[in-house]
Amino acid sequence: MERRGDVELFLVTGVISSMIFFVGLFMGFSIGGQKMSILQNSINNLEQNIQAANLHFNVLEIMNESVSCDFMISLADELGTEASELGRRLEQMEIEGRMMTEDYTVLKRNYMVVLINDWVTIEEIKMRCETNMSTVLYFYSNVNCLNCEEQASVLNYYKKILDSNLMIFSLDADTDLTVINALTSTYSISEYPSLLVNGEVHRKYVSKTNMSSYLCDFSNYSMC
Template identity: 25%
Template sequence: MNATTNADKKVERKISWYLYVFAFIIASTLFSVGVYVGMMINQNAMSRIDNDISAINEQVSTMGLLLLLEENNSAFCPVYKSELAKIDGMREKLGYELSLMEEQRGFSSPAVKNDYMVLQGQSYLLSKKIKELCAEDKNVFVLFFYDNKNCSDCKQQGDNILRARDSAKNKEFIRIYAFDGGIESAIVEAFEKQLNIIAHPTTIIGSERYVGAISENDLRKAMENAD
């Protein structure tokens, strides 16, 4: 009787061991599939963002060409400002999506990020040109230089800038251009060299420069009083 019982226990232990191994294999397979699917979803999302960036860059280039062809004809100012407002809305939406991918999903693409920096730079230069051409243009430019890798205050400063803009009296005229100095980007390096950016975060609002973390209230006042 005891011999039979011991044999049964050995069989049970052997079956249990096989079940554990089988369960481990299934769990590992499901985990690997989940990781792969997640990577594919992230890559597809990043590819879509990059395509959208390219499309907006083409719009910016077209507007720049129109400015040249019309030889700075101010009669087109209403058209320029209307189209630029649309571009700014799409540009900011893409920036939010990129931040979401990096901060919440932990997925980034240096190439796509660089393309977005190019879009930021081209959009700013176009906006600046239109402001010079159109005397009634009330836009206020906010240039935000940050470093996601080596700046403890940059994330908070970026959030403060957005909240300050959203609560400012002239919020519809405030244009924010953010440049990541922590990546390899020729256009960011050019802007930082031209504007003598030596620390992050640095925020330029109109003609005023602010180095380091600035409160939301002070940022809002600066935006409302910018020249």
């Protein structure tokens, strides 16, 4: 029976456990850091694609040539898909969001900026080309929002049905960003959820039925 050396036993255990624990933690944070850098790269890519689209508009304008709508619509589709994929991945990083708060906040702010840029570009494409692509700017809050869960569910439902014909841009109103503040103030949004569906503002929860009529007012989708 071990009677002597128990202090040594506790100490050796402490050293080995700490090593295992901190190696595990280090691996977790390294992977977290890697994920953040992958996301940041994706954000940068999206930003570049948006800039390229805008450049394309400008060049055509200078050259006085008409815009190739087929190309622009497929570009809008691509930009929307990229943005939604980014949003999904960002959501999956909730744990890191709580553990690596600062890095995550920066990443989220970058994402919000690029998302708004994306929305502006797609709206531009919609203005210039005839397309039945609906856009929804969805303002939500994690702090003070009773029906955000339901609103997200309704939007997700129509996204599944309309696929690339519906582009949703979810904006976290709690993010401290001038551009978000500017948008909420322009559209007099103070309650959440609030939606901007194809340019029309709705400052309350939009039910499944109402959303269907707003979307169908815009275009005669097969579901209408």
